[in-house]
Amino acid sequence: MPRLLYSPASPYSAKVRMAAAWLELPIEAEKVNTSDEPTELIGNNPLGKIPTLVLDDGSALFDSRVIMQELDRMSGHKLYPRNAKKRIEAEFLEALGDGICDTLIAQIYEKRFRPEDKVHQPWLDTQARKMTRGLDWLNENAPRVTTKLTGGQFAVAAMLGYLDLRFGDLNWRRGRPKLKRFEARFAEAFPDYETLKPQG
Ligand SMILES: N[C@@H](CCC(=O)N[C@@H](CS)C(=O)NCC(=O)O)C(=O)O
Incomplete structure (x- = not known):
């Protein structure tokens, strides 16, 4: 296996x-x-x-x-749509979800692996701006939850779970009702989300 x-x-x-x-x-x-x-x-x-x-x-x-x-x-091609336009949309969404994770991980590692006096705040601020722009974009263009889930939706859901785990203070749901709705619908469509999302 x-x-x-x-x-x-x-x-x-x-x-x-x-x-x-x-x-x-x-x-x-x-x-x-x-x-x-x-x-x-x-x-x-x-x-x-x-x-x-x-x-x-x-x-x-x-x-x-x-x-x-x-x-x-x-899986016999059940994770990404066969239709070319829909497939590229799913891949784009995955790249954005992962890309936001990259900015989150960069912020965590900057603080975790550098001595405190070497943490570079402007770098953290740059990563935070990328993260904010990414989340705002996702709110404006919130993915629809279809009966067939795609790699893009899993990426965004995993990223939101990681935000809750490591960036709880950020309260990403505030001012982002469409993204919040996506999360709720995704959790309904995929009940295992609760146990499989990032955990501490
Ligand atoms: N682009 C990679 C990122 C993977 C990644 O950075 N994973 C982190 C954990 S969330 C890791 O392995 N960190 C350990 C390291 O960078 O040495 C992917 O999509 O798999």
């Missing part, structure tokens, strides 16, 4: 785990701690990042968008 190396807090891992659950793909989830650089992880991904998917033939796939494309193939 393919094994997914992941961490419960990681939004990119949550995206992949939610999609695999939705598609009912048999994938074993294996928790790793990236800071320990375990052999299992760095032997399969020189970048030492999660998520990493180890396939039955021993080959490994990363990053999360490459894994999502593999899940799409494994």
